[in-house]
Amino acid sequence: MSAKILITFYSTYGHTFQLAQSVREGAEQAGAEVRLRRVAELPQAAEAMKNDENYQAAQKSMAHLEEVTHDDLRWADGIAWGTPTRYGNMAAQVKQFIDTTSPLWSKGELEDKASGVFVSTATQHGGQEATILSFHIPLLHLGMILVGSPYGQNPTLFNVSEIHGGSPYGPSTIAGGDGSLQPKEGDLIMSKRLGERLTKVATQLKSLRK
Ligand SMILES: Cc1cc2nc3c(=O)[nH]c(=O)nc-3n(C[C@H](O)[C@H](O)[C@H](O)COP(=O)(O)O)c2cc1C
Incomplete structure (x- = not known):
């Protein structure tokens, strides 16, 4: 039986949302049952950005998605x-x-579930790798098994003649300082492969959890 995969994300301007959709595509192609959920906006952020047209347009494009809950986890x-x-x-x-998950943590409810991270940064060296690695810390506390995105899955990542996302730690994209860049094809391929890989690993881990 194939795995149930939750893809949950927050995105201000839509770049992370684009990666999320490729992760979903990969998971579905690998046979997973998928839920795509957005993380709730904070009222302070919504207030601060109420006059930002790019923010408003991106939020509108995600408004149809349900907000993630503990039951999804x-x-x-x-x-x-x-x-x-x-x-x-x-x-x-x-x-x-994540800081609301202590009821799940205390019962070990997320232990031995597969988990991977994908990110967007404004610039090439603005935290592409650090954000994923620092995200791994709470996932390890929750007992999750980390899944990355090795380069072997996409040798084009060895191309250093153009700026692109993607590291062995997870898929990523570079949005540009003004958010005008879009995910490169390789960024989306890496995201898709994370969905596939997560599905494969999660399927195997199901037997361990029973
Ligand atoms: C408070 C704040 C801090 C940020 N810090 C960084 C940073 O350290 N490095 C960087 O490259 N981008 C930084 N950014 C830019 C965002 O990461 C960028 O807007 C985002 O990757 C776009 O993704 P999204 O379209 O999914 O929101 C920051 C943005 C904000 C609002």
Whole structure:
């Protein structure tokens, strides 16, 4: 039986959302039952950005998605988490949600579930790797099994003649300082492969959890 995969993300301007959709495509192609959920916005952020047209347009494009809940985490055999970087760490919206998971942590409800992270940063060296690695810390506390995205899955990543995302730690994209860049084809391929890989690993881990 194939795995149930939850893809949950926060995105201010839509770049992380684009990666999330490729992760979903990969998981579905690998046979997973998928839930795509957004992390709730914080009221302070919504207020601060109420006059930002790009923010408003991006939020509108995600408004049809349900907000992630603890039951989604319980339901999933594997979870992909997406976030834009905030000074090398996950966004506060995602941290706020993770900080509500102590009831699940105390019962070990997320232990031995597969988990991977994908990110967006403004610049090439703005936290592409640090954000994923720092995100791994709470996932390890929750007992999750980390899944990355090795380069062997996409040799084009050895191309250093153009700026692109993607590291062995997880898929990523570079949005540009003004958010005008879009994910490169390789960024989306890496995201898709994370969905596939997460599905494979989560399927195997199901037997361990029983
Ligand atoms: C408070 C704050 C801190 C940020 N810190 C960084 C940073 O350290 N490095 C970086 O490259 N981008 C940084 N950014 C830019 C975001 O990561 C960028 O807007 C995001 O990757 C776009 O993804 P999204 O479209 O999914 O929101 C920051 C943005 C904000 C609002």
